[in-house]
Amino acid sequence: MAPPPPTITPTGPVGPLVTGQRYTDASGYVELVPGDAPVVIVAPHGGTQSPSALPDRSCSACVTVNDFNTQELARAIVDTFRVRTGLRPALLTNQLHRRKFDGNRDLAEATGGTAALTNTWTWWHAAIDSAKAGVVRRATRGILIDLHGHGHSVPRLELGYLLSASELRSSDTTLNITAAMGRSSVARLAADTRNAGNRGLALLRGPQSFGALIAARGYPAVPSPSDPAPLVGQEYFDGGYNTQRHGSAGGGAIDAIQIECNLSGVRDTAAARGAFASALVTALLQYLDVHYGWRPPAG
Ligand SMILES: [Zn+2]
Numbered sequence: 001m002a003p004p005p006p007t008i009t010p011t012g013p014v015g016p017l018v019t020g021q022r023y024t025d026a027s028g029y030v031e032l033v034p035g036d037a038p039v040v041i042v043a044p045h046g047g048t049q050s051p052s053a054l055p056d057r058s059c060s061a062c063v064t065v066n067d068f069n070t071q072e073l074a075r076a077i078v079d080t081f082r083v084r085t086g087l088r089p090a091l092l093t094n095q096l097h098r099r100k101f102d103g104n105r106d107l108a109e110a111t112g113g114t115a116a117l118t119n120t121w122t123w124w125h126a127a128i129d130s131a132k133a134g135v136v137r138r139a140t141r142g143i144l145i146d147l148h149g150h151g152h153s154v155p156r157l158e159l160g161y162l163l164s165a166s167e168l169r170s171s172d173t174t175l176n177i178t179a180a181m182g183r184s185s186v187a188r189l190a191a192d193t194r195n196a197g198n199r200g201l202a203l204l205r206g207p208q209s210f211g212a213l214i215a216a217r218g219y220p221a222v223p224s225p226s227d228p229a230p231l232v233g234q235e236y237f238d239g240g241y242n243t244q245r246h247g248s249a250g251g252g253a254i255d256a257i258q259i260e261c262n263l264s265g266v267r268d269t270a271a272a273r274g275a276f277a278s279a280l281v282t283a284l285l286q287y288l289d290v291h292y293g294w295r296p297p298a299g
Contacts, residue, residue, distance in 0.1 A: 012126025025123035032127040035090035038142030040131045044103025046071030047095040054100045057112025064099040067149035069267040076277035085296035090131035104240045132254045141253050146242040150260040152235040157221040160239030160258030161185050168229035172201045185247030185256040193291040208290050217279035
């Protein structure tokens, strides 16, 4: 009898991928639902599964607290976008609780050294790459949103572009001199958004920045025109591993924004999530139109 063929573990989702279908890594820990809109939504800290077979992450600086309801919020955003446009953003969700696996860290910190999760981590980022490639194929350019929840004292959205709070407190002149936007997660768009008036720092806190568009829908955000930078002493998340790896800081066609959501009135109840998803999709569609020149097909 011939020996059984060797087991080959795919390092990413095996295509061709079907829009709206669910794909997971071999363990079922992380999930991709491919889309057909120029948007990728990633929810790395909203999983609830906690299999006892997996040890808890034990790295010394590991954060193991989940971002409550952010997977549900991500799904509400995708559903709202579909209803509004007929097209679906790609959706990536980590099903594992953060104490087991962190979908927004490098390999060592993400897995806490658990070798059994190496394939999960590799698959997760390959799946994000696959979703980004799908956007480029269909629309040339697009945006990735890494969706989180914070517990900081100021109830506002914290938009992370890889510029620190102290950098954001600098004047536009200083930031221009230091070429800060070129290191941001929207570096590409800051250089080539359609209207020259929106380029550079204006993409972060000008009148058509994402902060401006979402604040106008009733959800305060930093940075934005009315709140251009966190004050000294205020907590602020400026973007993490996914924003760095999957945005346009290092080039590439996909820009990234980390959105850290406050809890109350944004993600605490199904009604709040629905209302916020509606506002966010409105702001996102404006952003795609103004900056990328993309509009959904007329229905
Ligand atoms: Zn988070």
